[in-house]
Amino acid sequence: MISISVQEQDFDVGEEYRQLQAGNTDIGSGVGGVAIFTGQVRDLADNPLKFMRLEHYPGMTEKSLQQTADQAAERWPTIDIRIIHRIGDLAPGEQIVFVGVSSAHRDAAFSACEFIMDILKTSAPFWKKEQHVNGSSGWVDAKDVDQQRAERWQGGD
Amino acid sequence: MKVLFFGSLREQLGTGELNTVLPDGVGTIGQLLANLQAQGDEWKLALGAGNVLFAVNQDLVDENTVISDSDEVALFPPVTGG
Numbered sequence: 003m004i005s006i007s008v009q010e011q012d013f014d015v016g017e018e019y020r021q022l023q024a025g026n027t028d029i030g031s032g033v034g035g036v037a038i039f040t041g042q043v044r045d046l047a048d049n050p051l052k053f054m055r056l057e058h059y060p061g062m063t064e065k066s067l068q069q070t071a072d073q074a075a076e077r078w079p080t081i082d083i084r085i086i087h088r089i090g091d092l093a094p095g096e097q098i099v100f101v102g103v104s105s106a107h108r109d110a111a112f113s114a115c116e117f118i119m120d121i122l123k124t125s126a127p128f129w130k131k132e133q134h135v136n137g138s139s140g141w142v143d144a145k146d147v148d149q150q151r152a153e154r155w156q157g158g159d
Numbered sequence: 160m161k162v163l164f165f166g167s168l169r170e171q172l173g174t175g176e177l178n179t180v181l182p183d184g185v186g187t188i189g190q191l192l193a194n195l196q197a198q199g200d201e202w203k204l205a206l207g208a209g210n211v212l213f214a215v216n217q218d219l220v221d222e223n224t225v226i227s228d229s230d231e232v233a234l235f236p237p238v239t240g241g
């Protein structure tokens with residue numbers, strides 16, 4: 003099953019993990035492992051951050067994340083995929099994103115989780131604006147390395 | 160047609176949404192971009208840097224994509240989620 007959520011509120015990694023671990027017990031879950039990635043707001047020592055504002059394109063965001071999860075599920079034998087991405091104002095250290103994948107064996111879970119993060123970074127319509135303690139602010143620039151990481155999946159596994 | 164702007168582009172242009180009729184001679188995203196750039200200096204500055212992404216009906220597309228008045232078009236800078 004694929005589950006996507008774009009939300010302001012925080013998430014509980016333990017709770018998300020337990021759901022992925024349990025799978026659908028009615029049919030025998032078959033889960034042999036769960037890979038999880040979480041991303042959080044980085045603080046910057048040289049220019050301390052007050053908060054990060056996350057803007058998105060409602061509608062397209064959910065569609066984009068669903069397409070990415072669908073591609074991962076087609077490419078690897080996953081069992082469940084769960085993506086959570088937060089929006090709004092987030093303080094340093096707060097969680098931003100959760101990607102969890104369960105599968106029978108670790109290869110599929112590791113690969114699908116990494117693929118989803120790499121594609122999300124370059125395709126899902128989110129934008130970050132940093133608000134600093136000193137009153138300055140600025141939009142975060144996209145990084146070439148993220149584009150390169152996404153493109154390497156085009157060649158195969 | 161609805162044209163949406165997000166992120167730094169929305170801020171630079173001072174608007175998040177245009178409701179407009181497709182001008183004569185504009186049939187693709189690339190032609191719409193050129194038309195918008197001609198609207199004034201701040202439009203040329205914001206949209207002329209060559210790093211604008213396009214979506215039609217909430218799918219990422221390229222400049223050659225054909226558009227019509229019933230489409231929802233969005234222009235935005237490279238994304239920075241995750």
